Amino acid sequence: PIAPLAEVVGAGEKVPLSSGDVVRYANLDYAASAPALADVARAVQCSLGQYASVHRGAGHLSQVTTARYEAARETVREFVRGRVDDAVVFTRGTTDAINLAAHITRGDVVVLDIEHHANLLPWSARERTGSSRLRVVRAATTIEDTLAALDTELASSPAALLAVTAASNVTGEVLPVGRLAAVAHRHGARILVDAAQLVAHRPVSMVTHGVDYLVFSGHKLYAPFGAGVLVGRSDWLDAAEPYLAGGGASASVAVDDATQSADVTWHRGAARHEAGSPNVLGALSIAAACESLTALGFDAIGLHETALLARLDRGLDSVDGVEPLRVFDDSTERVGIAGFVVAGRAPRELAEFLSDRAGIGVRDGKFCAHPLLRRLGFPNGAVRASFGLGTGSDDIDRLVDALRQLALRDARSFVAGSSGAGG
Numbered sequence: 511p512i513a514p515l516a517e518v519v520g521a522g523e524k525v526p527l528s529s530g531d532v533v534r535y536a537n538l539d540y541a542a543s544a545p546a547l548a549d550v551a552r553a554v555q556c557s558l559g560q561y562a563s564v565h566r567g568a569g570h571l572s573q574v575t576t577a578r579y580e581a582a583r584e585t586v587r588e589f590v591r592g593r594v595d596d597a598v599v600f601t602r603g604t605t606d607a608i609n610l611a612a613h614i615t616r617g618d619v620v621v622l623d624i625e626h627h628a629n630l631l632p633w634s635a636r637e638r639t640g641s642s643r644l645r646v647v648r649a650a651t652t653i654e655d656t657l658a659a660l661d662t663e664l665a666s667s668p669a670a671l672l673a674v675t676a677a678s679n680v681t682g683e684v685l686p687v688g689r690l691a692a693v694a695h696r697h698g699a700r701i702l703v704d705a706a707q708l709v710a711h712r713p714v715s716m717v718t719h720g721v722d723y724l725v726f727s728g729h730k731l732y733a734p735f736g737a738g739v740l741v742g743r744s745d746w747l748d749a750a751e752p753y754l755a756g757g758g759a760s761a762s763v764a765v766d767d768a769t770q771s772a773d774v775t776w777h778r779g780a781a782r783h784e785a786g787s788p789n790v791l792g793a794l795s796i797a798a799a800c801e802s803l804t805a806l807g808f809d810a811i812g813l814h815e816t817a818l819l820a821r822l823d824r825g826l827d828s829v830d831g832v833e834p835l836r837v838f839d840d841s842t843e844r845v846g847i848a849g850f851v852v853a854g855r856a857p858r859e860l861a862e863f864l865s866d867r868a869g870i871g872v873r874d875g876k877f878c879a880h881p882l883l884r885r886l887g888f889p890n891g892a893v894r895a896s897f898g899l900g901t902g903s904d905d906i907d908r909l910v911d912a913l914r915q916l917a918l919r920d921a922r923s924f925v926a927g928s929s930g931a932g933g
């Protein structure tokens with residue numbers, strides 16, 4: 511058996527089944543939102559006990575909170591190995607961070623057709639109001655050919671940015687970020703990496719891989735909802751108008767009586783795009799999560815997840831009618847995500863069966879990646895099991911057992927049905 515690697519909040523919670531039995535809840539929906547690490551919850555509790563508004567007051571508490579908030583930026587920068595002069599902007603999440611990126615980017619943007627909507631719709635929304643185009647490139651069936659397709663696209667016409675996911679939220683497949691960055695840079699483009707599904711599972715180095723912008727959400731990194739981050743080069747951020755106008759983003763404001771207008775000098779750096787009282791507790795919780803994962807070590811995290819993923823893949827493979835979702839024939843690495851369909855079963859029906867009969871939480875649907883589900887041949891959706899640090903082999907085994915039971919039942923009713931028809 512494989513034990514959970516870390517304590518998460520809510521582990522051991524009991525849920526009722528339709529049979530009336532009560533079982534331990536098996537949370538296999540980490541890719542949607544990972545439960546908070548117990549260490550993170552403790553850090554948040556501690557921050558709740560003592561905070562004040564940042565960047566505003568001379569009082570002790572305000573100064574301490576400001577220092578902790580600014581230190582959180584450094585913790586995040588270190589966690590993703592950002593450059594010393596990169597800005598670390600706290601946002602509401604990945605979606606918000608990519609909308610910020612869309613706000614500061616001038617020129618064409620190239621994406622793949624396997625992206626989460628968060629890395630597609632901000633660019634297409636911006637296209638409607640501006641002159642720069644969104645160019646969606648069809649991912650090939652191999653990573654090699656996909657890199658070649660991006661190379662051809664970027665060579666054919668200049669683009670400002672290549673925006674790609676580091677790990678698919680549907681299949682878990684990991685993309686080679688360093689090679690993608692090299693393709694972008696070869697053609698004078700920058701790269702933005704949607705690391706929402708990667709940062710909890712693999713170490714990231716923006717410096718080593720040449721990543722210009724990196725975004726992720728706290729709630730997929732064992733921290734609570736409501737905070738995320740964009741780390742990246744300052745020049746585009748400083749050249750753009752503030753993403754959100756208001757107090758905190760402005761260095762000085764004067765009202766010109768003659769023109770009856772406000773004359774504003776905006777801050778440079780992260781503050782320029784963080785108007786209003788920021789989500790300090792969100793930022794501190796992300797920093798706490800970065801510290802917890804670093805302390806656990808990505809070697810241990812990788813070993814734990816690889817063992818569970820092998821067990822899950824083997825299990826799914828052994829059940830009749832289960833078909834795994836994959837984009838690439840040559841992908842060698844996946845995070846703890848398994849997207850699949852079961853022949854003859856609607857995804858929702860399957861997810862409800864797993865919940866009602868076995869107390870297992872999985873996600874079903876189109877995972878905010880409609881183009882990807884369509885190209886995989888499942889326009890009506892699929893099921894996704896995903897896991898992380900609080901998962902043990904028992905959770906995986908329960909999923910496989912439940913699917914096996916369902917397949918057996920289907921087989922029996924098929925036999926009963928055909929003998930009935932014969933008789």
Ligand code: PMP
Nearest residue numbers: 603604605626628679706707727
């Ligand atoms: N990108 C990817 C790859 C994701 O999996 C998600 C969340 N499902 C997002 C972006 C959006 O993240 P958020 O909802 O936290 O903004």
